[in-house]
Amino acid sequence: MKQLLLKTDSKNTPIVIGKNIINSSLLSKFINSKDVVIITNTTIGKLHLKKITSVLKKFNLNILKLPDGEQYKNINTLSKIHDYLIKMNFDRDLTIIALGGGVIGDLVGFASDTFLRGVNLIHIPTTLLAQVDSAIGGKTGVNHKFGKNLIGTFKQPNSVIIDINYLSTLPEKEFNSGLAEVIKYGIISNPKFLKWINNNSNLIIKRNSNSLLKIVEISVKEKISIVMRDEKESNIRAFLNFGHTLGHAIEASMNYKNILHGHAVSIGMIFATMLSVDKSTLNIDEFNLIESTIKKLGLPINIPSKISTSKIIKHMSFDKKNKGGKNHFVLLKSIGKCYITNKLTNSYITSMIESFRS
Ligand SMILES: NC(=O)c1ccc[n+]([C@@H]2O[C@H](COP(=O)([O-])OP(=O)(O)OC[C@H]3O[C@@H](n4cnc5c(N)ncnc54)[C@H](O)[C@@H]3O)[C@@H](O)[C@H]2O)c1
Ligand SMILES: [Zn+2]
Known part of the structure; x- marks a missing residue:
């Protein structure tokens, strides 16, 4: 204990x-x-x-x-x-x-x-x-x-x-959805943990006790460390929204039905990782590690085909976390190093979603 x-x-x-x-x-x-x-x-x-x-x-x-x-x-x-x-x-x-x-x-x-x-x-x-x-x-x-x-x-x-x-x-899909938030801590603040998840995906999926204790303890430590530095989300607590800009827009576009939060976030994390390669200094090996971890844990990586890109963009601009009507994306300089940008235009995001979907 x-x-x-x-x-x-x-x-x-x-x-x-x-x-x-x-x-x-x-x-x-x-x-x-x-x-x-x-x-x-x-x-x-x-x-x-x-x-x-x-x-x-x-x-x-x-x-x-x-x-x-x-x-x-x-x-x-x-x-x-x-x-x-x-x-x-x-x-x-x-x-x-x-x-x-x-x-x-x-x-x-x-x-x-x-x-x-x-x-x-x-x-x-x-x-x-x-x-x-x-x-x-x-x-x-x-x-x-x-x-x-x-x-x-x-x-x-x-x-x-x-x-x-x-x-x-816990039902399988609920457990699986929670794993997206676990991976998120690895991506935004603990590269060693992300590699460990990647190497131990089978044990995690089987809900091996020691693996569960490890992922819960490290995730809680990462969250504590962020909340202690920024309880009311005036700066770095917002890093916890990595993958959530697109994730929330997918959930809202589907009226919060037939998709679990973690699954929407998982798709959003891959997209934010792709933006980070395009706009920032994240390299392709880091992209591959993130994508392979998400895949190994059986999380989804594709935007559901039944929702249109324009609907997603519309919901992104309604998100309450968008200050001043601008999209806020949490992006990566590298695994473990995030920053927030509001400089991505709707037309850029639309074209990136289109290429992400093809
Ligand atoms: N406060 C925060 O910081 C914060 C952060 C993230 C999410 N949330 C909120 O959390 C909610 C989602 O939470 P959730 O994913 O835990 O969903 P949930 O509370 O709806 O639980 C998911 C399902 O699992 C069932 N369940 C719970 N524990 C079980 C168990 N041990 N065995 C079998 N079934 C079990 C529940 O009855 C429910 O049907 C959303 O409303 C979201 O907004 C809050
Ligand atoms: Zn979340």
Whole structure:
């Protein structure tokens, strides 16, 4: 078991990583109240509530199960959580455990930041994406009818407990999608890690325990290091959006249906890598390493044929991360060295997408 510390202005968040670590003594270290509420969804509840409730017997334990799905990450569900907490008469002496993937983490993070202006929050992420990305760094939020994650806060959780055992029940495509964010850390900040992933792709795909512990731990370390230097995303935290400019536009063009986030990001990472060869100093060997790693992990590399280039360009200009109506691309000088540019014109990007697709 490893313990890392995410230090920000607001607090120090311990992040524990291990296998089979959900037990009474570990959880008790982070629970500072008699009342505890676990908030999860129906799918995860069926699979994983039994174990965690059995180790929390000494607390006044309550459970709230939400419906499963990104479509429930909205202000109505947030309101339902608030209604529940208020009706149950909880005071600030309360610990909320968010047990789930990024949807539960973002919703519950927001609810626990706003209920009585903030109560003790423990994230127990259960998807690979949540373990390496969404549970770390304190972004909370819900979607709005005009766009994803438009309403939210920065609230660092009080602690994060990452148990790779949860990954054993994760559906194949969800696991695979999470791997895109893992590769991303290698590309943007750790060339040695990227090579290691490339050389150990078989073990990773088979979800070998030691390999999972390694990819989760290194990914979390990379994310911590970025968030500690730029918590509120005024500069280098934006490097985490590598592959996301095109990725978000692909997801939006498909109405967030029939494509998982990591899969869209994977295509976006190849495209950003191609732009980096064309516009920057990234060399072809580095391009080949990135592409081969993405392929070896079984991630997609082609833009779905049913969406048009013009639709993608349209969605790129709507992206909330585009400041001043300009496209922002994270590009590479080399593997491990990023920069952001807003100098790429729509006509250049259109022609690059066209040649990428041919
Ligand atoms: N806060 C952040 O910094 C941040 C970063 C990245 C993504 N996000 C958000 O995260 C969300 C996506 O998260 P996600 O990919 O974890 O999706 P998710 O939470 O929808 O989980 C994916 C699916 O897997 C199921 N599941 C979860 N854990 C399981 C397990 N152990 N076994 C079996 N099934 C399991 C869920 O019920 C769901 O059906 C998006 O809303 C995105 O905006 C937030
Ligand atoms: Zn992402």
